[in-house]
Amino acid sequence: MYHGLLVPPFKIIGRQSWVASQKFGIQDNGLLTFDFELPWVVKPVAEGSSIGVSIVKEKTSVRAALDQVFTLSDKAVVEKYIEGKEVQVGILNDTVLGAVEVRPKLEFYTYEAKYTAGLTEYILPPEIEPPTLEKAGAAALLAHRVLGCKGATRVDLIIDRDGKSFVLEVNTLPGMTETSLLPKIARLSGLDFPSLIEAILEESIMEGRRG
Ligand SMILES: Nc1ncnc2c1ncn2[C@@H]1O[C@H](COP(=O)(O)OP(=O)(O)O)[C@@H](O)[C@H]1O
Ligand SMILES: [Mg+2]
Known part of the structure; x- marks a missing residue:
């Protein structure tokens, strides 16, 4: 802990x-x-x-x-090794945007599974009980906060059989192509790609002004 x-x-x-x-x-x-x-x-x-x-x-x-x-x-x-469902949570400006479940067809979410079309199934939103998913979101946001992150991050987690969320890592520079996971999560929450980029920029300008 x-x-x-x-x-x-x-x-x-x-x-x-x-x-x-x-x-x-x-x-x-x-x-x-x-x-x-x-x-x-x-x-x-x-x-x-x-x-x-x-x-x-x-x-x-x-x-x-x-x-x-x-x-x-x-x-x-x-x-x-934690056996369970792999979930990635998108965070933007200190709020949880949503999550995606990644189901790689290979042994785990390897380089090949990440970048070869068809080798991973993306379930958006995840088919996970809402209270369990909410806890994963809360864990992701806490991880983002305790590391002092700003703007957009993507937090990788595994939810085990008992519904417990284990944080694997916080991606401070998440993929930002239009087909990357964070932009996909953002789109589902109502933020299209230009709005997402604008939100990140606005917050960093404000942060700069706050000194
Ligand atoms: N403790 C773990 N238990 C189960 N799978 C893991 C664990 N750590 C990593 N993995 C698998 O390896 C992948 C890459 O690990 P990660 O720590 O996220 O590194 P990277 O920065 O390279 O993405 C994860 O997406 C997951 O599929
Ligand atoms: Mg990772």
């Missing part, structure tokens, strides 16, 4: 400690001991578009996943 938000249990591994443990052949210095069960998701601390993200189902595969991450980033996150 961070700021009252649920995130998947995680551990951060730095490249240097990883390289050192490899070099000296330390088999188990605790680096690959986690207090949560498999499967795990291994990802770089930064990046996006699912680049460098992999799902690890057996402990022996974690090394290859970490090696891949360290070609992209100095720090890797190993976190618990």
